Amino acid sequence: MPLITYREAIKQALDEEIQRDENVCIMGEEVAQYNGAYKVTEGLWAKHGDKRLIDTPISEAAFSGLAIGASMLGIRPVVEMMFMSFSYVAIDQLFNNGSFCRYMSGGLMNVPIVVRGPANGGTSVGATHSHTPENMVANHPGLKVVCPSNAYDAKGLMKAAIRDNDPVFVMENTLLYGEKWEVPDEEYIVELGVANILREGSDLTIVSHGRCAMLSLQAAKTLEETHGISVEVVDLRSIRPLDEETILNSVRKTHRALLVEENKPFCGVDAQISHIIQLKAFDDLDAPIRRVSAIDAPNFYSKELEDWQLPNEERIIEGALKAMA
Amino acid sequence: MATTKKKTTAAAKKTGAKLKNFATAPINKSLSKDEKIDLYRMIVGIRRFEERSLRAYNQGKIGGFLHLYIGQEAVAAGIVSLMEKDDHIITAYRDHGHALAVGMSMNECMAEMYGKHTGCSKGKGGSMHFFAPDKNYWGGHGIVAGQTPLGAGLAFALKYKGLKGCAMAFLGDGAVNQGSFMETLNLASLWNIPVVFVIENNGYSMGTSLKRSSAEENLAHRADGFDMEWEVCNGHDVFEVREVANRAMIRAREEHKPFLLEIRTYRYRGHSVADANHEKYRTKEEIEEYKRTKDPVNVVKQHLLSDGTLTKELAKKIDQEKKDEAEASAKFADESPVAPRSEIQTDVYWEVDNDSEGELKGTYFFND
Ligand SMILES: Cc1ncc(C[n+]2csc(CCOP(=O)(O)OP(=O)(O)O)c2C)c(N)n1
Ligand SMILES: [Mg+2]
Numbered sequence: 001m002p003l004i005t006y007r008e009a010i011k012q013a014l015d016e017e018i019q020r021d022e023n024v025c026i027m028g029e030e031v032a033q034y035n036g037a038y039k040v041t042e043g044l045w046a047k048h049g050d051k052r053l054i055d056t057p058i059s060e061a062a063f064s065g066l067a068i069g070a071s072m073l074g075i076r077p078v079v080e081m082m083f084m085s086f087s088y089v090a091i092d093q094l095f096n097n098g099s100f101c102r103y104m105s106g107g108l109m110n111v112p113i114v115v116r117g118p119a120n121g122g123t124s125v126g127a128t129h130s131h132t133p134e135n136m137v138a139n140h141p142g143l144k145v146v147c148p149s150n151a152y153d154a155k156g157l158m159k160a161a162i163r164d165n166d167p168v169f170v171m172e173n174t175l176l177y178g179e180k181w182e183v184p185d186e187e188y189i190v191e192l193g194v195a196n197i198l199r200e201g202s203d204l205t206i207v208s209h210g211r212c213a214m215l216s217l218q219a220a221k222t223l224e225e226t227h228g229i230s231v232e233v234v235d236l237r238s239i240r241p242l243d244e245e246t247i248l249n250s251v252r253k254t255h256r257a258l259l260v261e262e263n264k265p266f267c268g269v270d271a272q273i274s275h276i277i278q279l280k281a282f283d284d285l286d287a288p289i290r291r292v293s294a295i296d297a298p299n300f301y302s303k304e305l306e307d308w309q310l311p312n313e314e315r316i317i318e319g320a321l322k323a324m325a
Numbered sequence: 326m327a328t329t330k331k332k333t334t335a336a337a338k339k340t341g342a343k344l345k346n347f348a349t350a351p352i353n354k355s356l357s358k359d360e361k362i363d364l365y366r367m368i369v370g371i372r373r374f375e376e377r378s379l380r381a382y383n384q385g386k387i388g389g390f391l392h393l394y395i396g397q398e399a400v401a402a403g404i405v406s407l408m409e410k411d412d413h414i415i416t417a418y419r420d421h422g423h424a425l426a427v428g429m430s431m432n433e434c435m436a437e438m439y440g441k442h443t444g445c446s447k448g449k450g451g452s453m454h455f456f457a458p459d460k461n462y463w464g465g466h467g468i469v470a471g472q473t474p475l476g477a478g479l480a481f482a483l484k485y486k487g488l489k490g491c492a493m494a495f496l497g498d499g500a501v502n503q504g505s506f507m508e509t510l511n512l513a514s515l516w517n518i519p520v521v522f523v524i525e526n527n528g529y530s531m532g533t534s535l536k537r538s539s540a541e542e543n544l545a546h547r548a549d550g551f552d553m554e555w556e557v558c559n560g561h562d563v564f565e566v567r568e569v570a571n572r573a574m575i576r577a578r579e580e581h582k583p584f585l586l587e588i589r590t591y592r593y594r595g596h597s598v599a600d601a602n603h604e605k606y607r608t609k610e611e612i613e614e615y616k617r618t619k620d621p622v623n624v625v626k627q628h629l630l631s632d633g634t635l636t637k638e639l640a641k642k643i644d645q646e647k648k649d650e651a652e653a654s655a656k657f658a659d660e661s662p663v664a665p666r667s668e669i670q671t672d673v674y675w676e677v678d679n680d681s682e683g684e685l686k687g688t689y690f691f692n693d
Contacts, residue, residue, distance in 0.1 A: 034532035034606065057502035057538040058469045058530055089468065089503065124388030124440065126451045128467040265691040296690045297670045301451035302440030303388045304663045319693065 001182040009151035009183050010040050010116075010172065013158035014078065016187065018044070018052050021076060024162060027054040027063055028080030028117075037082045038118065038177055060086050064115070065093035068101070068167075071113045076162060081117035084171060085131040098167045099142030114161045116170040119147075120211060121262060122310050123174055127298035130306075132262045134209075135269045137169045138240040144192060145169040146238045147210035151181035153237055156190025164192065173211045193241035197250070201232035204323055205250040207273055208260040209236040212311050216260050219316035227317075229324060239269055247273060248281050255286040258323040260311050265293040292319040347564035348628045352407075352571045360406075361634045362643070364563055365625050367402045370647040371422045372622055374431050377651035378421070378438055378452075382598050386659065387438045389451050394422035396593040399621035400525055401426045403566030404493055407574055408461070411490025413479045415463040415472045417497060418453035419525075419592075427460040431654035441661035448664050449672065469530075470496055470503030473522065477513045477583075480520035484581055491519040491577035499530020501544050513583035514551040521573045524587045525560065531596040532606040545587035553583050560590030561619035564628065591615045 004012075017024045030037050032045035032053040045053040056063045060081065067077035081087045087094060094115060102110050121130035137145040144166055148154035154172065161168035198217050201224075208216040213235035220231035232250050236243065251257050257277055259270035274289045295309045308315075347353060356364075375393050382391045394401070397419075405414065405426035416423045424434055429445060437444025438452045445455050455465040463479060466472035476494020483490045500506060501524060513520050524544050528535050535542055548555035554576070558569040566588065573584035593612060595603035604612070629635035670690055671678060677689050 030531055030533065033537075034602070037531070055533060055537065057533075058499045059502045059504065061504050086468070089471075089505065124451060125390060126454050126467055127449075128454075128471075265693070291693045293693070295669050296692050297673050298449075300449055300664075300669055301389065301437075301446075301454070302448035302663050304440070305448065305666065305669055308666055309669050322693075 001184050003180045004151055004183050005178055005180050006148075006151040006154050006172075007038065007040050007177040009155035009181075010158055011042065011044065012183075013155045013162070014041065015044060015047070017159055017162045018048055021162075023074055024076045024078065025052045025054060026078045026080065027056055027067060029056055029058055029082050031055060031080050036080070038174060040177070041080070060090040061093055064090035065097060067113050068093060068097050068111050071111050072101070072109050076112050076114075078114040078116060078162060081115060083129050084117045084119035084133060085129050087115065087117070087133070088131070094167070095140050095143070099140040102166070103142055110165050111167045112165045113167050114158075114170060115167065116158070116161075117172060118174040118177075119171040120173040120175060121294070121299045122306060124301055124303045124306060126301045130299035132171070134169070134171050134239050135263050135267060138269060138272075139267070143167050143169065143240070144238075145171065145240050146192060147171040148237065149210055149213040149235050150176070151179070151183050153190050153196070155183055156188050157192070157237065160189050160192050163189075168192070171210060176211055176214075190237065192238045193243055194237065195243035195246040196235045196237055197246065198233040198235045199231065201230040201254065203230045203254055204256045204258060204320060205232045205234060205247075205254045206258045206260055206316070206320070207234045207236065207247055207250075207270070209239060209269065210262065212260045212262050215311060215313055216316055219313045219320065222313065223317060223320055227321070229320065231320065244276055244280070247277065251277055251281045252284045255284055256323050257285070257289045258316075258319050259289065259291045260316055260319070261293055262310055263293055264296050265291060266296065268293055287323055287325070290319050290323040292316050347562055347568045348632065350564065350568040352568055353564045358634050361629055362639070364402060364406060365629055365635065365640070366643050366647070367406075367426055368398045368563060368622055368625055369644055370431075370650070371398045371402065371425050373644070373647040373651045374425060374434070374654070375421055377655055378435065379598060381435070381438070381655055381658075387452065388440060389453070390418070390597040390599065391438070391452050392419040392597045393592070393594040394419050396615065396621065397525055397527060397560060397590045398422050399563040399566055399625065400523070400560040400588050400590055403563040404523065404570045407567060407571050408493070409490065409578075411483060411488045412493065412574070413461040413463060413483070413490065414493045414495070415476045415479060416465065416495035417469065417472055417500065418465070418467045419497070420453065420455050420465040423495065424455040424457065424462060424465070427457060427462040429455065429457050429460065429462070431650050432657045435654035436658040436661050439658035439661070440663060441658055442664040442668070443657070443661040447668060447672075470500040470506045472496070473500070473506045474509045476522070477509045477518050477520045480513070480518045480577070480583075481516070484519055489578050491521055491574050493521050493523060493574075495523045495525055497530060498524060498526040498528065498535050498544060499533065499538055501547065502538060510547065510551045510553060510583075510585070514553045517581045518583055519577035519581045521570070521577050521584045521586060523570070524585070525590055526587055527590050527592045529592070529596070529607065531600065532602065534606065545585050548585035553585055555585040555587065557587045557589065560588040561621045562624050562628075563621065591619070
């Protein structure tokens with residue numbers, strides 16, 4: 001299987017979907033002529049032209065709302081946020097119009113848009129550019145959100161998101177864009193709502209998503225080698241819809257859970273997961289559920305401190321040992 | 326009906342026409358020799374500081390983004406030189422020039438970019454987020470146009486408190502297309518707020534030319550829709566900037582009226598240092614032409630050499646001093662410590678930072 005980057009995988013998904021469906025178009029700042037601020041759309045404008053790849057002014061509220069309106073008539077816009085942090089200036093459009101139009105019309109309409117872009121810290125760009133709003137999105141019934149941790153999932157989830165009839169946020173990660181994974185040549189889809197067991201184990205379940213799932217996998221290897229702890233790593237892939245079954249089955253097997261995410265702890269995704277586990281697998285637990293999240297403050301600019309603030313292998317191992325105590 | 330004065334200075338309108346000598350305008354003529362030399366010193370200082378920071382960035386000493394102001398220095402230097410005690414200033418992420426102009430030290434700025442505890446924000450903000458409220462400088466903001474309502478807010482507060490001052494709110498030519506800026510223009514005019522919006526029109530927002538981002542290329546004309554006065558001028562000549570901005574600032578202070586100033590300028594470097602493609606969306610010739618004919622450092626230097634304020638020797642000496650100061654700031658930054666980990670959770674809540682009595686109710690932080 002070819003080894004390709006996370007960036008390339010997303011581009012392939014966009015390219016294939018543009019060709020499959022004439023209503024798919026890509027819209028955002030610098031996506032066309034500049035080839036994307038992070039080069040995710042590189043070459044697509046040259047290949048598909050102005051109609052399908054649309055450069056926008058710096059007007060996130062306007063083009064997000066415009067995408068929603070266009071989707072009501074069957075267009076399937078993929079809106080790129082140069083950083084997912086910039087979606088904050090468009091929150092009324094995305095969170096009110098995006099999620100509630102269907103509901104408030106009593107189901108008379110639907111909003112098949114995709115909002116995609118990097119949602120991560122760890123790159124010393126300061127607090128304003130380092131948001132991980134998957135928890136906020138998931139807090140709005142009507143919206144869907146996925147966080148691919150690798151190139152295979154990024155491609156498969158992106159294609160599923162574009163074909164989905166509801167608004168889907170795809171949270172990417174600038175630190176993953178250049179990383180490579182095996183991705184098949186044949187077409188495939190990764191369904192929303194299906195978690196992935198990255199590694200099987202019997203002593204502890206780590207539930208994670210996005211880049212943290214990869215860090216957790218690394219930590220799991222170290223835990224096995226240096227502490228003899230057998231860790232199962234569940235990569236959520238999709239936050240909403242959420243694959244409860246895979247999480248619960250794993251915890252029922254290992255009896256211990258560590259939840260790892262880059263979100264801030266308060267009302268993070270893992271707060272909900274922790275609730276689900278205690279509600280549905282309470283009797284299976286041998287220890288309190290532990291969490292490793294970003295240290296609870298806006299992101300520090302300084303690299304040394306931000307690297308410590310965000311979940312890293314050292315902090316995950318520390319959390320795992322607490323969960324095993 | 327308010328009478329509105331709308332004009333484009335002759336120089337901005339007819340590029341290529343013989344430029345008016347703004348150095349002899351009253352606001353500039355009144356400058357002492359030392360004050361003129363200070364203007365030169367500031368413009369050169371910003372240039373040398375940023376050149377040094379670029380080297381540091383390329384050595385991997387500075388993280389994140391580095392948006393250089395090189396080519397635009399006369400705008401910040403000129404406008405800040407007009408600021409009075411109760412005038413305030415706020416800008417976007419291309420903020421080094423404004424920071425140095427208000428008197429922030431190269432050391433604290435360089436250390437901030439290096440992410441060090443000795444930086445102006447303890448290493449919490451980085452290049453895009455410099456602040457110095459003690460110098461009436463309110464940042465340094467990373468979200469495009471996000472600072473513009475804050476600028477109106479500073480001005481609102483001045484008027485509210487009965488102070489005779491104005492707020493200078495800077496933004497780029499791309500930022501004008503954010504809704505928050507449009508809304509702010511209306512509020513400022515509706516409420517007669519003493520804010521001067523300064524659009525630093527460098528022709529590009531990242532890789533997008535003005536033509537491709539704004540339907541009406543005369544950005545200042547937007548003020549018409551809000552019954553606000555506007556003016557357009559060039560930004561490469563610090564004396565022109567001063568002459569035009571001075572009128573807007575006086576009017577804001579005296580009459581509590583907002584003003585929209587569009588200053589035509591140019592950036593030599595990419596949008597940020599990461600923008601290695603900047604010769605693809607514009608031509609090398611375009612960049613070279615500006616450097617050759619309109620370089621803000623050269624323009625002020627030529628003015629001051631020709632009126633006898635500067636000698637070549639003095640100009641050279643100042644240049645060297647600024648290079649040395651920039652070099653020293655890099656050394657200072659390099660040798661400074663990073664903040665301890667305990668700093669991650671300071672400066673989040675005022676109440677927590679200032680709780681000398683230990684009387685806080687409720688939990689503020691939520692780590693496992
Ligand atoms: C809301 C938001 N959208 C997008 C960006 C990314 N971005 C940063 S600067 C910039 C271009 C701004 O251009 P302009 O306003 O002309 O200012 P200049 O960089 O030329 O000084 C863009 C798109 C951002 N920081 N915030
Ligand atoms: Mg610009």
